[in-house]
Amino acid sequence: MTVATKINALMRCALDDISLFLDLDGTLAPFTDTPEAVGPDIARNALIRNLAMRLEGRLAVVSGRPIADIDRILEGVVPAVAGSHGLQRRDARLDMIVAPIHSGVAQARQEIAAFVRKYPELHVEEKPLSVALHYRAEPTLEPVVDIFAEDLARRTGLKLQRGVMVIEFLTPGMDKGRAVRAFMVEPPFAGTRPVFVGDDLTDEDGFRVVRSFGGIGVLVGGLRETFADYRLGNVDAVHHWLARGLQTECLELETAIEPSYRRI
Structure with missing residues (x-):
């Protein structure tokens, strides 16, 4: 070859x-x-x-x-x-x-839903083993989203995965x-x-x-x-x-x- x-x-x-x-x-x-x-x-x-x-x-x-x-x-x-x-x-x-799904995903879904009610420009993407928070519609919210995400990941034990105008909370591993x-x-x-x-x-x-x-x-x-x-x-x-x-x-x-x- x-x-x-x-x-x-x-x-x-x-x-x-x-x-x-x-x-x-x-x-x-x-x-x-x-x-x-x-x-x-x-x-x-x-x-x-x-x-x-x-x-x-x-x-x-x-x-x-x-x-x-x-x-x-x-x-x-x-x-x-x-x-x-x-x-x-x-x-x-x-x-x-x-x-297997991490136990912290359910808590993350609940807290993200409450967070999005404060910032309706955000978009939540539900997945079987994770949940993603998109801010493509309002990029200026990135600093606010970042602070929220760091705190939530620390408290739930989920992996924080950053992407292009999205932050995802994942089952680790x-x-x-x-x-x-x-x-x-x-x-x-x-x-x-x-x-x-x-x-x-x-x-x-x-x-x-x-x-x-x-x-x-x-x-x-x-x-x-x-x-x-x-x-x-x-x-x-x-x-x-x-x-x-x-x-x-x-x-x-x-x-x-x-x-x-x-x-x-």
């Missing part, structure tokens, strides 16, 4: 050599005012289905959304999925692994990186070189883990401090890159992360 090479900052990965891990929101699907507004897209889902088939199942979606919601948006075209930041995982054989690691020791992923594509702070765990397997992280969006190696500009650029890779049998990138932004 050939391996990915870098020549003058060029990344080249033959599809036969890799496993592909993809975030959903901000990577495969654009952000909307509320998470519920994201829905199926015929062209995108056909592309992902064809990629999964070409990779012989070595494609997994790794998202903060619950698996049921991922399946709704992608119309079930991807068998291997990690949801809720890895707290739910469906392997390539369709076996499900689900973490998993993250996207650990989910990727679990996939990488199982067939059909084992023995391949992982490529992880994501946009959010939660994807940094994935970037860090694929690096430990000799893999490559691809950041989507604006340049920031990151464990990723390369960058794509937006969701449309991701779709174009994947479609071209399917056509040419090879994923290629030229925009390497500048050394000053690379986390070690």
Whole structure:
């Protein structure tokens, strides 16, 4: 098997050599005012289905959304999925692994509901193993949300996960990186070189883990401090890159992360 090479900052990965891990929101699907507004897209889902088939199942979606919601948006075209930041995982054989819910989640739901009554611009996203508080509609509330979130996480024992204009209260114990690691020791992923594509702070765990397997992280969006190696500009650029890779049998990138932004 050939391996990915870098020549003058060029990344080249033959599809036969890799496993592909993809975030959903901000990577495969654009952000909307509320998470519920994201829905199926015929062209995108056909592309992902064809990629999964070409990779012989070595494609997994790794998202903060619950698996049921991922399946709704992608119309079930991807068998291997990690949801809720890895707290739910469906392997390539369709076996499900689900973490037990933390006792603090119920308290968090109650206190967040009361908090949102004071700030109706906020949006609550209920998940099976967690609850998320979005402030996309009013970014100026970030300092208030942050203070509330730190206190609530401390009192409930929940993991506090920050994202793009969202703070999530999670059952502790998993993250996207650990989910990727679990996939990488199982067939059909084992023995391949992982490529992880994501946009959010939660994807940094994935970037860090694929690096430990000799893999490559691809950041989507604006340049920031990151464990990723390369960058794509937006969701449309991701779709174009994947479609071209399917056509040419090879994923290629030229925009390497500048050394000053690379986390070690």
